[in-house]
Amino acid sequence: MTLDEIAKEMGVSKSTVSRALSGKGRIGEVTRQKIISYAAKQGVLLEKTVEKENERGEVTHNLGVVFPSDIYINGNPYFQDCMLGICEAASLMGYNVVLAIATAIDISEIQRLVEEKKVDGIILTRSLVDDKAVEYLTRSRFPVGMTGLCASSDVIQVDTDNEAAAESLTSLLIGKGFRKFALVVEDLSYHVNKSRYNGFCNALLKNGISKEKQAIYTGNLRMELLDAIITDIFAKKTECIICGDDIVCTRMMSMLQGEGYRIPRDIAIASLYNNQNLNCFTPAITAVNVSAREVGNMIGKQMINYLDGKPCEQKTIMDYEILFRKSTNRI
Numbered sequence: 001m002t003l004d005e006i007a008k009e010m011g012v013s014k015s016t017v018s019r020a021l022s023g024k025g026r027i028g029e030v031t032r033q034k035i036i037s038y039a040a041k042q043g044v045l046l047e048k049t050v051e052k053e054n055e056r057g058e059v060t061h062n063l064g065v066v067f068p069s070d071i072y073i074n075g076n077p078y079f080q081d082c083m084l085g086i087c088e089a090a091s092l093m094g095y096n097v098v099l100a101i102a103t104a105i106d107i108s109e110i111q112r113l114v115e116e117k118k119v120d121g122i123i124l125t126r127s128l129v130d131d132k133a134v135e136y137l138t139r140s141r142f143p144v145g146m147t148g149l150c151a152s153s154d155v156i157q158v159d160t161d162n163e164a165a166a167e168s169l170t171s172l173l174i175g176k177g178f179r180k181f182a183l184v185v186e187d188l189s190y191h192v193n194k195s196r197y198n199g200f201c202n203a204l205l206k207n208g209i210s211k212e213k214q215a216i217y218t219g220n221l222r223m224e225l226l227d228a229i230i231t232d233i234f235a236k237k238t239e240c241i242i243c244g245d246d247i248v249c250t251r252m253m254s255m256l257q258g259e260g261y262r263i264p265r266d267i268a269i270a271s272l273y274n275n276q277n278l279n280c281f282t283p284a285i286t287a288v289n290v291s292a293r294e295v296g297n298m299i300g301k302q303m304i305n306y307l308d309g310k311p312c313e314q315k316t317i318m319d320y321e322i323l324f325r326k327s328t329n330r331i
Contacts, residue, residue, distance in 0.1 A: 004141065006039055013143050015059060015120055016309040027309035063090055063303060064119035066100045066110055066133065068126045076247060077275045078292045082125055082147055085296025093304045095120075104189065107133045114142050120307050121145065123299055127159075127191035145303040147295050148191055149315070156306055158299040158316045162192050165288045165320045166199025166272050167206075170242065172322060173270065173286075174207045177330055178240040182215040182233045184252060185244030185272075193218075196244055196272045221248060226255050233267070240268040240328065246275040246287070253281050268328045283326030290320045 003021075007014045012031070019027040020035035065086055071079050083097075090097050098119050100109040110133055113119050120143065124133055127148025137144040138154045145156035170181070181200075188194045197218070204211050215236045217229050230252075233241065243249035249271035256263060263269055263283055271278060274287035295318055305312040 006035065007141075010035055010038060012309060013306065014141060015143065015307060019059065019309065031309040059120050059307075060096075060118065061094060062096045062098050062119040063300070063307075064098050064100055064110070064113045064122040066102050066122060066124050069101050069103050069106075077277070078246075078273070079125055081292035082296035085293040085298070086123060086300040087296075088293075089297050089300025089304065093301070093308075095304055102133055104128055104130075104132065107136055111136065114140060121303050123147070123303055129189050129191055129194060143303070143307055145299050145306075147299050149195075150191065153314065156299070156302050156312065156314055158295055158302060158318065159192075160288075160290045160295070160318050160320045162195040162272070163199040163202070165290075165322075166196040167203045168199075169270060169272060169286075169288055169322055170200050170203035171207060172324070173240055173242070173268075173328060174203065174209065176328065178268065178328075179209060180214070180237060180239045182217065182229075182236070182238045182241045183244070184217045184221065184229065184241060184248055186219065186221050186248060188218055193244055199272075200242060221251070226251055230255055230259070238267060240270065243269065243271045245273040246271055246278055249285060249287070250277055253285065257281075263327050264329050265331045268330075270328050274323060281327070283329075286325045286328040287323050288320055289323050290318065294318060 003014050003017045007017045010017065012035070016027060016031065017035055020032040021039060065083065067079055087097055098113065100113055102110055110122060113122065122137060122142065122144050124144065124146045127146055127150050131150060134144065134150055134152055134155060138152055144154070147158055149157050149159045183197065183200050185193050185197055188197060201211055204214065215233055215238055241252060243252055249269065252269060253263070256267070261267060270286040272288050274289040278285040278287055298316055298318065302312045302316065
């Protein structure tokens with residue numbers, strides 16, 4: 001019987017089985033004894049099996065964290081805060097963090113970490129609708145976690161309910177009297193953007209407002225395109241702009257104020273994700289507030305608990321709050 005087969009029968013990872021049978025690495029004693037007892041009943045020769053199937057010997061106590069390549073372009077504070085949370089958890093629990101970069105089509109750095117046995121598990125910090133990294137890691141039976149949501153039950157997931165948050169914010173704005181919206185959200189191949197788009201549409205439907213009468217802009221929203229988008233927004237007599245995230249909102253606010261528009265007298269604006277930059281605008285921006293640091297800390301703890309053979313949650317949904325500020329006041 002192989003380590004893979006034991007892991008599947010016991011509902012744990014291969015690395016957990018390896019730790020239990022070798023006596024090396026961190027693992028809960030109850031879990032260790034259960035695995036050893038099961039393996040003994042199957043007639044598994046512990047030492048030889050481990051030597052044959054776990055060529056790297058002791059675990060590395062390294063946790064791979066994968067960032068999207070566009071953080072170098074946008075400098076997205078979400079990923080920085082998330083990284084702080086992961087590092088806090090890793091430091092407290094005796095693990096190191098190894099960074100890697102990936103794109104939707106290039107996962108070579110992830111493959112190198114796995115194939116060269118540099119890490120015990122990997123955390124992905126962005127979820128894609130069609131995710132090559134998730135497909136590769138789950139197919140390889142390699143421990144994987146994610147700050148985001150996906151359909152795979154083999155992935156440890158920590159996220160906010162972005163769809164519900166977008167629906168809540170939009171519904172509250174409707175309750176304040178807004179009826180004509182512009183939704184400005186980037187690439188819908190990102191799970192978080194798709195969820196926020198769906199939440200916006202759900203709010204319109206539940207409040208009896210036609211989606212067809214709203215202005216919706218998606219895709220690669222480069223700065224040079226925003227001027228045309230803003231012109232179109234005002235031509236359609238939009239009352240409130242809802243931005244998909246803080247990066248889009250910062251760009252929109254800079255453009256609007258640079259053109260001399262008064263917020264919220266000429267148009268209201270809100271963001272489906274908050275960061276400290278939005279607090280610095282005058283007026284401050286209405287936004288969905290989530291602690292990326294807490295999300296990172298939680299996924300770090302859940303992943304390390306899983307790697308150490310301790311109880312962990314397969315899916316954790318973190319709290320959010322709606323911060324209503326002057327950018328959506330009715331004048």
